[in-house]
Amino acid sequence: MKKILPLIWIVIGGLLLSFIGVKNHPGEDHRMIIVKHRPSFKLEFYSPIGDSKKLIEELTAEEQKEEELYRTFIKRPEAHTIDNIALVFFQLGIYLIVLSLLKIIFFRRKYRFKLGRFISLNLIGVAIAMGVYQIYWTKEMTLWVAIAIQIALNVMLIFPRLRKNAK
Numbered sequence: 828m829k830k831i832l833p834l835i836w837i838v839i840g841g842l843l844l845s846f847i848g849v850k851n852h853p854g855e856d857h858r859m860i861i862v863k864h865r866p867s868f869k870l871e872f873y874s875p876i877g878d879s880k881k882l883i884e885e886l887t888a889e890e891q892k893e894e895e896l897y898r899t900f901i902k903r904p905e906a907h908t909i910d911n912i913a914l915v916f917f918q919l920g921i922y923l924i925v926l927s928l929l930k931i932i933f934f935r936r937k938y939r940f941k942l943g944r945f946i947s948l949n950l951i952g953v954a955i956a957m958g959v960y961q962i963y964w965t966k967e968m969t970l971w972v973a974i975a976i977q978i979a980l981n982v983m984l985i986f987p988r989l990r991k992n993a994k
Contacts, residue, residue, distance in 0.1 A: 833927035833928075833930050833931050834927070834931075836923050836924075836926070836927040837923070837924050837927045837928065839923055840919075840920040840921070840922070840923030840924035840927070841920070841924065842866065842920075843916050843917075843919055843920030843923070844916075844917065844920035844921070844924075845863075845866035845867060845868055846862055846863050846865075846866055846916060847860065847861070847862065847863065847870070847913050847916055847917045847920070848861050848862075848863050848867070848869065848870055848871070848872055848900060849861070849870055849871045849872065849970055850872055850873075850901050851871055851872065851873040860913040860914055860917065861900070861901065861913055862912060862913045862916065863900050864900070867900070869896065870970060871970055872893075872896055872897050872900050872901055873893065873897060874893075874894060874897045874898075874901075875890035875893050875894050876894055914953060914956055914957060915953055917956065917977075918949055918952045918953045918956050918977070919949060921952075921974075921977055921978055921981055922948065922949055922952055922981055922985070925978060925981045925982055925985055926985050929982070929985060929986060933986075944988065948984050948985065948988075951984060952977075952980070952981055952984065955977070955980050956977050959973050959976050959977055959980075
């Protein structure tokens with residue numbers, strides 16, 4: 828069971844991340860992290876129609892699919908009520924995956940879970956994520972670069988604590 832527990836945490840973290848997406852409105856150059864109403868591994872959603880007067884029938888098959896996904900995940904009234912929570916879910920998902928992978932790869936000993944450390948590391952992680960995603964929203968940074976920065980910062984926060992606890 829001890830060997831399966833980190834894998835379960837990785838699955839839970841992946842499930843949390845599957846509920847997160849990015850709404851990209853190309854006409855307004857507006858990006859926003861959202862909570863999706865159902866899990867999907869597609870991260871970035873945009874509307875090929877945007878502010879133009881095009882009809883959905885005028886789009887290519889790929890653009891029609893993208894427009895349907897945009898309407899399914901973004902154009903919902905409840906999508907705008909919980910979007911601020913998305914960054915917290917995103918940080919927790921990445922934290923769980925990084926912590927579990929580090930435990931599997933580097934540390935074979937038992938890691939004692941401490942609630943205070945969990946909360947403080949995730950509060951720091953959310954603050955860092957807010958800064959990283961503020962850059963992502965305002966500059967032309969790709970989503971994968973922002974995610975890589977957040978993962979690297981989480982590793983730098985978690986790794987020393989795991990090393991200290993393993994001794």
